[in-house]
Amino acid sequence: xxxxxxxxxxxxxxxxxxxxxxxxxxxxxxxxxxxxxxxxxxxxxxxxxxxxxxxxxxxxxxxxxxxxxxxxxxxxxxxxxxxxxxxxxxxxxxxxxxxxxxxxxxxxxxxxxxxxxxxxxxxxxxxxxxxxxxxxxxxxxxx
Numbered sequence: 203x204x205x206x207x208x209x210x211x212x213x214x215x216x217x218x219x220x221x222x223x224x225x226x227x228x229x230x231x232x233x234x235x236x237x238x239x240x241x242x243x244x245x246x247x248x249x250x251x252x253x254x255x256x257x258x259x260x261x262x263x264x265x266x267x268x269x270x271x272x273x274x275x276x277x278x279x280x281x282x283x284x285x286x287x288x289x290x291x292x293x294x295x296x297x298x299x300x301x302x303x304x305x306x307x308x309x310x311x312x313x314x315x316x317x318x319x320x321x322x323x324x325x326x327x328x329x330x331x332x333x334x335x336x337x338x339x340x341x342x343x344x345x
Contacts, residue, residue, distance in 0.1 A: 235280070235301040237269065238309060241318045246283025249301040250325060251276040253294055256332050263328035269318035270311040273304045285322035292326075292335035 235247065249271075252260065257277035261267055271278040278298070286297045330337050 235271070235303050235307075237280075237318055238312050240316055241269070242316050243318065245319070247301040247318070248281050248283050248285055249278045249298040249303060250281055250285070250291060250322075250329075251278050251296040251298060252329060253277075256329070259332040260325070260328045263331060264320060264324050266313065266321055266324075267311055268313050268320035269309060270320070271303055271307040272310045273307040277310070278303050278307060279320045279325055280318045281322045281325065282319050289322075289326060290338055292330050292333045294333070295329055 235249065237243070237247075254272060254275055254277055257270070257272070260277075260279075269280040271280075276296075278301075280301060283299075286299075291297050327337065329335070
């Protein structure tokens with residue numbers, strides 16, 4: 203059944219359009235991440251970069267560590283797509299839609315199994331803890 207006034211060609215949802223726009227905004231990167239053989243990304247793939255000095259402080263605070271890459275100055279944690287939805291990652295973390303990493307990045311941790319993700323909420327809380335940032339949902343609202 204044709205819908206009157208419907209555009210010709212494929213119809214794209216708002217989520218698809220937002221993702222396409224976000225993936226175009228990743229300056230200073232070389233392209234999509236190459237995961238180790240056997241890894242799958244059923245939830246898509248983004249990354250969270252933190253200065254390398256925080257990496258060793260974050261690891262013991264996580265229930266599971268997924269694939270982690272390093273480029274010398276940053277550690278890049280692989281998270282499911284849209285892990286920044288309604289969430290402001292603490293400074294100095296950088297959220298990278300599409301997991302576009304610098305060419306110099308190399309794998310420094312591979313998890314057991316086939317899923318490369320670090321759980322985003324524990325990662326967020328660990329980063330808040332090591333950076334001394336109050337999580338967004340704990341901040342007081344002003345009227």
